[in-house]
Amino acid sequence: MHDEALLSVDGLCLAYDGSNALNGVSLDIRKGELICVVGANGAGKTSLIRSIAGTIPASSGVVRMNGVDITRKPPWEICELGIAQVAEGRQIFGALSVEENLLVGAALKRAKAEQVNTLESVYALFGRLRERRRQLAGTLSGGEQQMLAIGRAIMSKPEIVMFDEPSIGLSPALTDVMFSVVKLLHEKGATILLVEQNVAKSLSLCNRGYVLENGSVVLHGSSEELLSNSEVQRAYLGM
Amino acid sequence: MSEKFNKAAETKRWIAGAIVFVILGLVGALSNSYIVSLMTIVLLFTFMGQSWNLMLGIGGQLSIGHALFVGLGAYSVGVLYLKYGISPWIGLLAGMVIAGSVGAVLAWLSFRFEVHGIYFALLTIAAAEFARIMFSGWEFVGAMQGLFFPAPTGEVDISMLRGGARFYYFVALALAAIGIAGTELISRSYLGYVWRAMRDDDEAARALGVRTFRHKILVISISAASAAAGGGILALVQGAIFPDSIMGMGISVDVLIGPVVGGLGTAFGPLVGSLAAIPLNHLMGALGDSLGIPGLNNIAYGVILISVVWFLPDGIWPAVVRGYAAIKGSLFARPLKLRKAEE
DSSP states (O other), X not given: OTTTEEEEEEEEEEEETTEEEEEEEEEEEETTOEEEEEOOTTSSHHHHHHHHHTSSOOSEEEEEETTEEOTXXXXXXXXXXXXXXXXXXXXXXXXXXXXXXXXXHTOSHHHHTTHHHHHHHHHHHOHHHHXXXXXXXXXXXXXXXXXXXXXXXXXXXXXXXXXXXXXXXXXXXXXXXXXXXXXXXXXXXXXXXXXXXXXXXXXXXXXXXXXEETTEEEEEEEHHHXXXXXXXXXXXXXX | OOHHHHHHHHHHHHHHHHHHHHHHHHHHHHSOHHHHHHHHHHHHHHHHHHHXXXXXXXXXXXXXXXXXXXXXXXXXXXXXXXXXXXXXXXXXXXXHHHHHHHHHHHHHHHHHTTOOHHHHHHHHHHHHHHHHHHHHTOGGGTGGGOEEOOOOOSOOBGGGTBOOHHHXXXXXXXXXXXXXXXXXXXXXXXXXXXXXXXXXOHHHHHHTTOOHHHHHHHHHHHHHHHHHHHHHHHHHHHSEEOHHHHSSHHHHHHHHHHXXXXXXXXXXXXXXXXXXXXXXXHHHHHHHHHHTXXXXXXXXXXXXXXXXXXXXXXXXHHHHHHHHHHHHHHHTTOXXXXXXXXX
């Protein structure tokens, strides 16, 4: 199983101030897949992304990228291997211009040489960002900032992009736009790990899904299976 | 905003900068000796303020002990020249290497052990005070008695960086120009946006793969080295080095007042701020002496700092830029487009 997975997480635990944010989470993603991890607030979704990205080191368990153990690697090495994230709350650099924000995303060996071309492809994808390239990122609307955060992740020429609640703080209309962007990226060949609270929308977008509760995976399977699961329907879909 | 318009604005900015320096050049050539020596100090503190500005305004790291680096530069020039007859050019270089290394070690130690922000700033004061006390007791570098350069003969010797007051004015002017152009260039380069990203949000930059630990050490080291270059020239200008004056808190404050008053993170801020604060300091010092009120200059610093923080929290220069844009906008009835940060 591990050798065919692009990214595999095995028994990942993360302890924060004595309490466990993650209790042995395991999942894997194959190349070209779009999978989602859904769960309520505090289920450990953000902790999962952060410990994969290396910004908060896991207490135990293993994360492998192409079979290589990356669990204890610093964030920049993990980025260098092609794991990008679109952080929760976007984390835009407000005092930098839109273009500078994008260029920071390409400040990696794997991406720097081609940053001009990548920048062009990001602008082709998000025309709005091209129009506002010189503008301070802090002056963008919430939806535009989310585009910028996604563009910034694309700038690192990633193998896999992890989205941490891209719909948070967006209006329903913008949420739809955001999900269609995720879908578009996937159709263009990106491997995507989507972490969401919006269970119905994200499951209908993905091939497979994992349900996270109190730091553990309680269910996983194809999207159809999960959507028709009575527990999921009761707890997350309000049926 | 079209690309062409940006290019034109860009060229205009560089031309405006060049005009300011031509005027400052004329000031140096035509003014009396009092103005020349006062302006020399203003320009030197512009340069050193620029180095401090690079560290906080762009790199996001606060130092309240920049006197440490200024002093290391001054002593490197002084000791090498006075004890071994080595040219101050080499002294400047040595000072930059020493201060850059001390800065790097200080930063490494601090960030390695998770000492950040205001605690790092306290560490810089502690390091500066430690160095001042150490140099005060170190006979080889003159201890409390200090080091004295021979009185200038008035002959200009570029290879030994010796000359009269006007010569040093132009040296300081060149340094200030290098400082301003350097800040502008760094700010737009790869290092500039990576450092500003790190300043804005350290965690987010780290998550994007920016090696923030290394970049912090780098920006502090570069800042320290350039402060040392300013310190070396300051020693030559003043003709003497005493630990209390060159490594004291006073210097640390003089260094930071320019950028804080003028505008943090901007290229012209330190010049504008130093021009406002340092002559005022001298004037109030002289006034205080004649009235028998010592410390009037410090009160003036306090007042100017508080009023800038109160009325122009971004500093004088950004306010000028905004004012100019507003006037221009209303004259040409062009909607005021959002601009890049005070450039």
